[in-house]
Amino acid sequence: MNNFEFKNPTKIIFGKDKIANLAKEIPANAKILMLYGGGSIKSNGIYDQVKKSISAFEVVEFGGIPANPEYAVLLEALQIIKTQKITFLLAIGGGSVIDGTKFLSAAAVYEGETPWEILTGGKPILKGMPFGAVLTLPATGSEMNSGFVLTRKETKEKLASGGPALYPQFSILDPQVVSSIPQKQIANGLADAFTHVLEQYMTYPSDSLLQDRFAESILQTLVEVAPAILKNASDYNAASNFMWSCTMALNGLIGQGVPQDWAVHMMGHELTALFGIDHARTLAIIAPSHYRYNIETKKEKLAQYAERVWGVTEGTTEEKAKAGIDKTEDFFHSLGIKTKLSEYTSDYSGTAEIVSKRFTDRGWLGLGEHRKLAPADAAKIIEMSY
Numbered sequence: 001m002n003n004f005e006f007k008n009p010t011k012i013i014f015g016k017d018k019i020a021n022l023a024k025e026i027p028a029n030a031k032i033l034m035l036y037g038g039g040s041i042k043s044n045g046i047y048d049q050v051k052k053s054i055s056a057f058e059v060v061e062f063g064g065i066p067a068n069p070e071y072a073v074l075l076e077a078l079q080i081i082k083t084q085k086i087t088f089l090l091a092i093g094g095g096s097v098i099d100g101t102k103f104l105s106a107a108a109v110y111e112g113e114t115p116w117e118i119l120t121g122g123k124p125i126l127k128g129m130p131f132g133a134v135l136t137l138p139a140t141g142s143e144m145n146s147g148f149v150l151t152r153k154e155t156k157e158k159l160a161s162g163g164p165a166l167y168p169q170f171s172i173l174d175p176q177v178v179s180s181i182p183q184k185q186i187a188n189g190l191a192d193a194f195t196h197v198l199e200q201y202m203t204y205p206s207d208s209l210l211q212d213r214f215a216e217s218i219l220q221t222l223v224e225v226a227p228a229i230l231k232n233a234s235d236y237n238a239a240s241n242f243m244w245s246c247t248m249a250l251n252g253l254i255g256q257g258v259p260q261d262w263a264v265h266m267m268g269h270e271l272t273a274l275f276g277i278d279h280a281r282t283l284a285i286i287a288p289s290h291y292r293y294n295i296e297t298k299k300e301k302l303a304q305y306a307e308r309v310w311g312v313t314e315g316t317t318e319e320k321a322k323a324g325i326d327k328t329e330d331f332f333h334s335l336g337i338k339t340k341l342s343e344y345t346s347d348y349s350g351t352a353e354i355v356s357k358r359f360t361d362r363g364w365l366g367l368g369e370h371r372k373l374a375p376a377d378a379a380k381i382i383e384m385s386y
């Protein structure tokens with residue numbers, strides 16, 4: 001096991017009707033900017049619950065943050081923060097709204113020339129305006145981590161950043177919010193969280209027994225709960241397990257002391273930037289090819305995963321590893337998620353070369369847990385995903 005230091009300061013307030021507790025978590029006299037997405041919170045009642053809870057505060061609203069939060073839209077919110085002297089940010093949404101809020105937290109106190117540098121500077125964010133979140137869509141884990149991903153349509157870029165200042169002060173997780181989520185987004189949440197675990201697990205054995213079991217238990221829980229939550233989004237028990245699994249998949253805990261990969265996300269982000277494909281679906285496109293391409297270096301963990309998560313007991317290590325990859329792809333299909341790029345766009349030819357050039361230009365010359373996956377390897381993996 002590698003050395004590690006772990007601190008996650010986000011307070012989680014989990015459970016039925018917990019949105020009513022929101023006001024207690026916000027500093028007295030705060031001037032709040034309430035941020036949300038395209039309007040789902042207005043039709044499912046979450047907006048009313050939040051407004052009621054924070055009625056004693058001075059609140060300014062900013063709605064319309066799109067899925068894959070867009071830089072240009074967030075700059076409008078930044079303007080409001082500055083002109084209206086906002087002191088606290090409140091995100092009501094899924095990963096996109098929470099990520100957008102994290103960017104704003106950093107941008108509000110940023111002293112450099114242009115806030116896009118926050119994404120390209122390669123430096124951890126150490127200062128930010130305080131913020132909290134009400135999670136409306138389990139998927140990304142953004143509610144309990146310090147990372148964020150922003151899209152810039154103008155340049156077809158999607159880049160990640162983050163740092164210790166960007167943990168939410170609190171996040172409210174009421175599983176009842178799941179009842180209004182369309183099936184497609186629930187499937188996305190399951191696939192995204194599943195892949196978050198894989199990125200921190202599907203590497204090489206590192207004698208990190210507890211982290212392995214944490215990871216496998218989250219994967220098993222997602223597999224177990226998927227049919228129930230897809231069948232009935234109002235199933236509170238299924239929603240609770242789904243929600244907490246998504247948070248635990250990417251709040252830092254399972255990744256401590258272990259090698260991590262993240263190449264699937266790096267390639268996936270490019271597919272969203274180029275084609276607008278939902279984040280989780282890009283992962284389902286890339287992951288099977290990534291594991292097939294890297295089977296030599298990942299086969300021990302793939303076989304362990306096949307055995308422990310999918311109950312594959314027959315065959316050699318390599319055969320089990322291959323079965324594990326097939327099971328993963330089957331799992332995505334069982335969620336109604338297609339796993340080939342050509343099933344999402346007819347415009348895919350040349351994608352491999354574009355992405356590999358972008359990685360080269362950015363100096364991303366060695367991805368994966370061994371830092372050996374060159375842009376040319378990424379091109380081959382993407383081609384396998386066509």
Ligand code: NZQ
Nearest residue numbers: 037038039040067068094095096136137140142147180181
């Ligand atoms: O915009 P509204 O109208 O609110 O609708 C949203 C949106 O269209 C809808 N929705 C959310 N909660 C709902 C609901 N509809 C009905 N009922 C509810 N309760 O769902 C749609 C998708 O929302 P979005 O926030 O975009 O989804 P998700 O949570 O999957 O976030 C995706 C973004 O997070 C980034 C992704 O790259 C992508 O930009 N990620 C962030 C990570 C992080 N911060 O750690 C890690 C991830 O790997 C990921 O990259």
Ligand code: ZN
Nearest residue numbers: 140192196279
């Ligand atoms: Zn993800």
